Amino acid sequence: MTVQDYMKLPYNIIVKKMNDESGEYYYSRVMELDGCQSDGDTFDEAYRNVTEAMEGYIETRLENGLDIPMPYNAENYSGRFVVRIPKSLHRSLAAAAHNEGVSLNQYALYKLSR
Numbered sequence: 001m002t003v004q005d006y007m008k009l010p011y012n013i014i015v016k017k018m019n020d021e022s023g024e025y026y027y028s029r030v031m032e033l034d035g036c037q038s039d040g041d042t043f044d045e046a047y048r049n050v051t052e053a054m055e056g057y058i059e060t061r062l063e064n065g066l067d068i069p070m071p072y073n074a075e076n077y078s079g080r081f082v083v084r085i086p087k088s089l090h091r092s093l094a095a096a097a098h099n100e101g102v103s104l105n106q107y108a109l110y111k112l113s114r
């Protein structure tokens with residue numbers, strides 16, 4: 001694949017308004033491409049800058065024979081994951097779910113989404 005082929009893929013670009021010791025600006029990054037980030041004074045500028053950074057990122061990786069991560073796809077996720085927790089925490093969560101009148105899965109989903 002060429003740089004332009006990769007640029008046409010649906011990568012997830014995040015642009016976030018920032019206000020810190022540097023002032024107010026927009027920070028942008030490509031979720032799948034570790035370290036591919038930029039910023040700008042406006043949303044549009046930050047988006048343009050990160051797409052330019054993305055092009056350079058992909059070009060450099062291709063030139064060096066390095067893999068380029070593919071975009072995240074919602075179809076790649078089942079909606080299920082397993083987490084091992086201490087028995088005491090399991091007991092506490094199950095009791096809280098019972099007190100709320102919901103299943104442990106529903107309670108955990110509620111807690112995770114907060």
